[in-house]
Every structure is written in C-alpha cells, then in structure tokens.
Amino acid sequence: MSISFNSFIKLGSNRNLSKAELSQILDSLKIEQVKYQDWKDYLLLNLGKNAQKKLVKKLEQTGSVIKFGNLVFKVGASEKKELKDNLIKFIDEIFVKYFPKRQRQLKLSLNIRTSDETQKSELSEETRKIIRTISQKNSFPVKILPTKKVAYELTPFDYNKENLPSRGVELNLFVIKSQIYFGPTRWVTNPFKDIKQDEERPVRFFTHGTSIKLSRTLVTLANIPFDGVMLDPFCGTGTILIEGLKQGLKVIGVDKDQKCVRSSKTNLHHFSEKYPSREKMKEKWRIHLSDSRKLTDAVRKKVDGVVTEPFLGPFFKHLPQIEEAQFIMRNLERLYTRVLAECKTLLKNGAKILFIMPEYNYPLKRSVYPNVKSICEKTGLTVLEESKFFNIKFPVEIGRKHNVIARKLFIFENK
Ligand SMILES: C[S@@+](CC[C@H](N)C(=O)[O-])C[C@H]1O[C@@H](n2cnc3c(N)ncnc32)[C@H](O)[C@@H]1O
Numbered sequence: 001m002s003i004s005f006n007s008f009i010k011l012g013s014n015r016n017l018s019k020a021e022l023s024q025i026l027d028s029l030k031i032e033q034v035k036y037q038d039w040k041d042y043l044l045l046n047l048g049k050n051a052q053k054k055l056v057k058k059l060e061q062t063g064s065v066i067k068f069g070n071l072v073f074k075v076g077a078s079e080k081k082e083l084k085d086n087l088i089k090f091i092d093e094i095f096v097k098y099f100p101k102r103q104r105q106l107k108l109s110l111n112i113r114t115s116d117e118t119q120k121s122e123l124s125e126e127t128r129k130i131i132r133t134i135s136q137k138n139s140f141p142v143k144i145l146p147t148k149k150v151a152y153e154l155t156p157f158d159y160n161k162e163n164l165p166s167r168g169v170e171l172n173l174f175v176i177k178s179q180i181y182f183g184p185t186r187w188v189t190n191p192f193k194d195i196k197q198d199e200e201r202p203v204r205f206f207t208h209g210t211s212i213k214l215s216r217t218l219v220t221l222a223n224i225p226f227d228g229v230m231l232d233p234f235c236g237t238g239t240i241l242i243e244g245l246k247q248g249l250k251v252i253g254v255d256k257d258q259k260c261v262r263s264s265k266t267n268l269h270h271f272s273e274k275y276p277s278r279e280k281m282k283e284k285w286r287i288h289l290s291d292s293r294k295l296t297d298a299v300r301k302k303v304d305g306v307v308t309e310p311f312l313g314p315f316f317k318h319l320p321q322i323e324e325a326q327f328i329m330r331n332l333e334r335l336y337t338r339v340l341a342e343c344k345t346l347l348k349n350g351a352k353i354l355f356i357m358p359e360y361n362y363p364l365k366r367s368v369y370p371n372v373k374s375i376c377e378k379t380g381l382t383v384l385e386e387s388k389f390f391n392i393k394f395p396v397e398i399g400r401k402h403n404v405i406a407r408k409l410f411i412f413e414n415k
C-alpha cells in the first residue's frame with residue numbers, strides 16, 4: 001500500500017498567511033524539503049514521523065492554522081474491498097487507542113469530502129456500518145456526531161465543545177483525484193482560549209487593536225530565539241507583546257501616547273499575575289513612553305526582532321480624494337522610514353522586522369501605498385520576497401477584502 005501524503009493541515013481563511021506561518025514553523029524545525037499539495041482549503045503534506053510529532057507541539061503557538069491530522073492509508077476509489085478492510089483495521093485501532101476510560105461512550109465525527117453526492121452517502125453508510133459493528137464487538141457504545149450539511153465537518157467551536165481529543169476523534173475521508181485518503185484529526189485550534197483571553201484583558205481597542213490570532217502569527221514569523229528580545233515600537237494596548245511573552249520572549253513596548261502606555265502596562269501586569277512565577281514574568285517586559293522616531297533615546301538594548309502594527313493613518317469609512325491619500329501616504333512613509341532606521345540600529349544581524357503597511361485601493365487598479373523600495377534604500381534594510389516553502393510571495397495581504405484600507409505584511413531583514 002503506497003501513500004504519498006501522511007498528514008493534512010486545514011488552513012485558516014487567509015491561506016497565504018497561514019502557509020507563510022506554517023513554512024516558518026517547518027523551517028524552524030530544520031526541515032529541508034517538504035512534499036505537499038494544495039487541496040481546497042487543506043494542504044496535504046509528506047513529513048517524517050519525528051517532524052509530525054514536533055509540528056503538532058508547535059501548532060499550539062500558531063495563529064492561522066485550523067487543524068492537523070494524519071493520513072493513515074490511501075486506496076483507489078474503485079477498490080471497495082481494500083477500502084473496507086482498511087477502514088475496519090484502522091477504525092478498530094482507533095477504538096483501542098481512544099477507548100475512553102471514564103466515559104460512557106466514544107464520540108466520533110465523520111468528515112467526508114467529495115463533490116460526488118452519491119459517493120458521499122455510500123462512503124458515509126459504509127463507514128457508519130463499520131463503526132457500529134466494531135462498537136458492538138467491543139460492547140462499547142458510540143455516538144456519531146452530526147455535522148451541518150454545508151460545513152461537512154465540525155468547526156473548531158464544535159470540536160472543542162465536544163471535547164473531542166479526550167472523548168473521541170474526528171475521522172476524515174478525502175476523495176482526491178479518484179484516491180480515497182483516510183485519517184484521524186490530531187489537533188484543532190481552540191477559539192475559546194482566545195475569546196477568554198480577549199474578554200479578560202482589562203483594556204481593549206475596538207477599532208485599531210491587532211487581533212490576538214494575527215499577533216500570534218506575526219510573532220511566529222519573526223522567529224525570535226527562546227528568551228530573545230522582541231520590540232513593538234507602536235505597542236498600543238500590548239496585544240503583540242503578550243503573544244511574545246506567551247512564546248517565551250522578553251518584550252519591549254514603545255508608544256507615544258500616555259494612555260496607550262498605561263493600557264499596555266495594565267494588560268501586561270494582568271497577564272503576569274496569572275503566572276505562578278509572576279515576579280519573574282514582570283521582569284520580562286518593559287514599556288516606554290516615547291515617540292518611536294527617537295526610539296534609541298528610550299531603548300538601549302539590542303533586540304532579536306521587531307513585530308509591530310504601526311499607525312496606519314486616519315480611520316476612513318470612505319477613501320479620501322486621491323491627492324489627500326497621497327499626502328497622507330507621504331507622511332506615513334516618512335514616519336515608517338525614520339522608525340525602521342531606528343529599529344535597524346537596535347536589531348541584531350540577521351534578525352527580522354515584521355511590519356504592516358496600509359494600501360488604499362481606488363478604481364481602475366490605482367493604489368496609494370508607501371514606497372518600500374525607497375524605505376529600503378534609506379534604511380539599508382532588505383525585504384524578504386518569498387517564504388521558504390509553499391511559494392508565498394511577500395507582502396502578504398491581511399485583513400478582510402472589503403476593508404477600505406488594505407493592510408500588507410512586509411518582512412524586513414537586517415542582513
Ligand atoms: C495600530 S495601533 C497598535 C495596536 C496594537 N498592536 C494593539 O493591538 O493594541 C498604533 C499605535 O501607534 C501609536 N503611535 C502612533 N505614532 C507613534 C509614534 N510616532 N511613536 C510611537 N507610537 C506611535 C499610537 O498611539 C497607537 O497606539
């Protein structure tokens with residue numbers, strides 16, 4: 001039995017960002033080459049056993065990956081007997097592995113992906129029959145969780161509400177070019193954790209804060225070594241700083257606004273209090289009140305990476321006249337150039353700056369944005385053009401398509 005892919009990843013709604021983050025993680029695991037295939041909102045991968053194990057552990061720190069699972073066998077769609085035999089073998093194994101010790105029943109969810117509706121109901125019927133037989137043989141009741149027709153599979157909310165990893169498992173059957181792949185889901189992101197963290201923090205920006213998920217992705221992409229120093233020169237309420245602390249970094253935040261500095265301090269203090277080693281945690285962060293155009297007056301320490309969502313210009317419901325937009329953008333470009341030049345003097349060699357920039361898109365494909373080439377010439381920084389794996393070109397667009405101001409993620413390098 002040959003298998004060309006042994007793992008799958010369900011990507012987030014921003015697939016490019018998700019792939020860029022995954023690429024960074026695989027790179028940090030020292031993986032040299034990855035065999036992969038795009039398939040709908042999934043990525044099929046071929047990874048060594050060790051890499052799979054390490055990847056699952058790392059996924060908890062990602063902000064844009066939804067699911068990870070194993071693919072344990074592949075058979076031709078017409079090989080009915082082989083499919084049945086394999087399903088019996090692997091579902092039996094799953095019963096043994098996930099046999100819940102204290103629960104009264106095993107929960108299972110079926111994610112069957114094929115565009116052929118007849119094939120879908122046949123596969124569903126066949127798999128359910130096998131599950132029921134194995135359940136009877138083991139005298140252990142099983143509950144097959146219903147999935148909504150349009151969604152096919154359980155959402156991360158359902159998955160975590162049902163407490164699937166400890167009470168059962170999601171089984172996946174993917175039909176890809178007349179091949180059927182089968183395997184269990186191993187990890188799913190837990191949206192409740194972020195909601196709780198979001199609701200619990202004392203101060204939040206509702207209009208110009210960076211989301212927790214995006215902050216986490218940005219920190220991952222910066223690839224700062226454990227215990228290294230991360231700087232956010234436009235720290236606002238400290239969302240990115242908290243994600244840095246969660247990933248084991250020391251963090252420095254700077255903001256020119258007194259209220260923002262107070263908010264960041266309140267949020268980071270609240271975050272530190274949750275740790276048993278709270279006094280040690282409080283040693284890991286500093287917030288300075290300063291204009292980041294004079295960053296080096298406030299920060300004297302060398303840093304291992306900069307991660308920031310800067311001031312993106314005024315908030316608009318509708319775009320201004322193009323002349324006004326050009327004027328705003330020239331000012332932003334000046335601000336970014338000065339702050340990036342300051343960051344460069346603090347940045348260790350080879351370290352990265354994750355920096356979001358705005359872009360105003362007008363009809364007839366006219367856009368107004370900062371001139372990044374000029375910023376590079378003036379600061380001596382270079383921009384990363386492509387991710388190591390999956391051919392993702394930078395800058396990557398983030399945020400929603402219909403937003404008036406598009407946001408683009410640039411990765412600058414200090415080479
Ligand atoms: C988009 S917000 C940052 C959001 C932050 N990541 C969060 O989630 O709370 C931009 C921040 O930049 C600050 N800012 C604007 N110009 C600045 C400057 N020249 N120096 C330092 N901070 C500045 C603003 O006060 C604001 O808090």
